[in-house]
Amino acid sequence: MIRVHDTLTGKIVDLEPARPGRISMYVCGPTVYNQIHIGNARSMVWFDMIRRYLRYRGFEVMYVQNYTDVDDKIIERANLEGIAAEAVANKYEHAYELVMGALGAEQPDILVRATQHIEDMVAAIKGLIDRGMAYESGGNVWFSVEAFPGYGKLSNRSLDDMRAGERIEPSEHKRNPLDFALWKSAKEEEPSWPSPWGPGRPGWHIECSVMSTKYLGMGFDIHGGGSDLIFPHHENEIAQAEGLMGSEPFARNWLHAGMVQMEAEKMSKSLGNFVLTAEIVERFDPEAVRYWALMGSYRSQVTFSEATLNDATQAxxxxxxxxxxxxxxxxxxxxxxxxxxxxxxxxxxxxxxxxxxxxxxxxxxxxxxxxxxxxxxxxxxxxxxxxxxxxxxxxxxxxxxxxxxxxxxxxxxxxxxxFPRTTEGTEILGALVEYLLELREDARKDKSFDRADAIRARLIEIGVAVEDTPAGPRWRIADNG
RNA sequence: GGCGGCGUGGCCGAGUGGUUUAGGCAAGGGCCUGCAAAGCCCUGUACAGCGGUUCGAUUCCGCUCGCCGCCUCCA
Known part of the structure; x- marks a missing residue:
């Protein structure tokens, strides 16, 4: 029996799939408005690992991941670069796939994009309005948190607690300051889709409720993401899905990955204190980076440091x-x-x-x-x-x-x-190295150690480490120096 | 303020109510080697502090101190 930490209950629970032998999992992917940083990557590497492990343990895993490809930041970026929002999204999707591939993450079984599910979302929003869980106001549609009794159950907070926070600016359009957007009316020049409430785009949270249940059904097994998504994102997903369906659970188990810190502060795109994954993968062996990502508990927050990355490289x-x-x-x-x-x-x-x-x-x-x-x-x-x-x-x-x-x-x-580096290169490379090692062995037999050492030194400069063993020399690709 | 988590030997990082060591990195000593490299062996006597429960706590409870996350877009 596999046991997992479930955020909703706060406990380690037995993983009991809805359908025996099968696991359906949905993981929140990136908003593709720029490159991912090493914190994003660690989280995604971990969910890749979880999927691999479940498969290893005999489950048939269906892994769905999304790209949020329409949102304020993408639009902002598009304006900045003078290109279409869609082009921004495409560009960073590619960058994401490249760098995650380098880290050994497999492709999801199903990759979904918000912009390809607008109609589904519109239908869901309509349904929420019909059920009295949402209301339209000035071309926007808001989810009414008070209409969903379970609101706050994932992040373990009550509406009263949150109001005390005072950090949410009340909007004249909202009935409750905590109500969140399901549909945002479009300003001029912004990408928009038609809807019963006028042209606009979906709010962030609705896409995940809609796409996860569309492909995996209500009550799928695992919903994953970074711990910073617990509130409001995942809380809102629950409210939307369960509010719409009138049933629970939306997801049977909630898994959250710990944050990567920079110094004593969370690495964050908006704070600007991030290290790009692409840069790390360039400077360190990608497998070593994967080792680094997986060497501690997925739930722990870790502080980024090159020293730790070096440790991982050595290990x-x-x-x-x-x-x-x-x-x-x-x-x-x-x-x-x-x-x-x-x-x-x-x-x-x-x-x-x-x-x-x-x-x-x-x-x-x-x-x-x-x-x-x-x-x-x-x-x-x-x-x-x-x-x-x-x-x-x-x-x-x-x-x-x-x-x-x-x-x-x-x-x-x-x-x-x-371990690509252990098998890296062509047969020709291997044959060449073997030949050089033969020459070196001849030199060693003649006690011409200067010559032998010169060959070895040259090889290590090139990036081939030579080790003598009783059974003859062996070599491997290694960092030079 | 509300909610959640953390504080383990030089560093990273698991874990456990007690008798046998997590593991890695780094360091020191040794073996091996023509010299190396790699590897192997040995060494360091860790659990924030203070109380409590207990025959016994790093491991449970309480408090204190310190740190972090979420409460706003965010993996």
Whole structure:
């Protein structure tokens, strides 16, 4: 049984899908008005990981993610750049896909855009008005928070609490200052769509209520996003969906990722204190960035620092180095297939391999990746010991190492690591390096260590690290220096 | 002010009512090596503070201090 932290109840609960064996999940994606920062990326990498894990555990996962491609910021940006709002959205969608791809995130099963669901939203808004949950005023439509008794249940606050906050400016059009926009009338030159209330565009929150239920149905299994979306965004989504359908729940489990901080402050596009993901992916190995994103609990907030990114790089390269070492030691006996599924309901009697079992135990518990990483590191230590000690010509020892390597590949693949640098390059590169190493071995045999060291030094400059072992030299792609 | 969370060894970061160490990074010592690199072994005696519950608390409760998030667009 997989257990997850559910924001609505505030508890760790058993993940019980509405339909056995299937998980439907919806994750709030970016508003595409500029590039994503590393905080956005961490969150999305985590939901990618959650999806991968659920699939690994045997669920058939339907993963829907949205692009908010119409909103004030996009319009602002379009005016600034002198291009159409649509062009702005397209541009940053591409940028998003590029950088998330680099981080090893898989494409959602369904990618939805607000602008492609305007009619659905108009219909939903009409329905809300009909049900007395919303009202029109001057071309705008507002959701009436007082009409939805459950308002505040996700973020655990009451209307009274919020009023005390005093931070929301009352609008003459609103009956209650906390009422939020379902439909905004368009000003001149703004992108707009026809509606019964005049030309305009949807409010931000309605798109997610409409698109999630359209593709996944009411009562889908997991709704995810950053913790900053709890209020008002997700609170409003619940109000809209449940208000419209007259039933609950909108979503069965709410998962929220912790924020990335800059120093002692939240990284935020509006604060301007962000680090672009594209820049980080440029400067660090993308897999190391993924390691960084996944090394702590998804719920924790983390402070961004290059030092931590460097730690992650080192830790990740320990795995990469092990992979080449193990392959070198095993040669043709290295495993090629890897296990990609460990269903929760798998037949009893077939215990999981040791380290896989540890990782699964951790991950079943609200995706405790740190426990799983620890298991992988312990696995690597044991395997390195066996490479070291190693009479690897003994079949028994080889078999042990091979088994460990299988577990390693299974687990790292589960986390989305493929270690491209260990297999990077063409056969020609490999052949060239092998040839140089032959020359170097000749030199070493002649005790011409100067020559041998010169070759090694040159190779490391180029980015190829050479390590001598009793079984001959091995090499790997490495940072130079 | 309301709601939520956090404070673990130099840093990052799990976890637990007690007897055996999370893990990683960094540091020091050692082994291995022609020299390296990689790896392996060893070392550091951590749980903000103060009370309480308990035979026993880092782990439960209360308080104090400090920090952060949400309450406005935001992953």
């Amino acid at each position: 990740h390269s320990r795995w990469a180095t092990f992979l080449t070492a193990a392959r070198h030691a095993l040669g043709d006996d290295a495993p090629t297939d890897l296990v990609t599924h460990r269903p929760v309901d798998a037949a009893e009697g077939e215990p999981l391999p040791q380290y896989v079992a540890r990782a699964v135990e951790g991950l079943d518990d609200d995706f405790n990746s740190a426990a799983a990483f620890a298991a992988i590191h312990d696995l690597v230590r044991e395997a390195n010991r066996s490479i070291e000690g190693a009479q690897l010509n003994e079949p028994e020892a080889k078999k042990t190492l091979s088994g460990l390597l299988e577990q390693f590949l299974e687990l790292t693949h589960l986390f989305g690591f493929t």
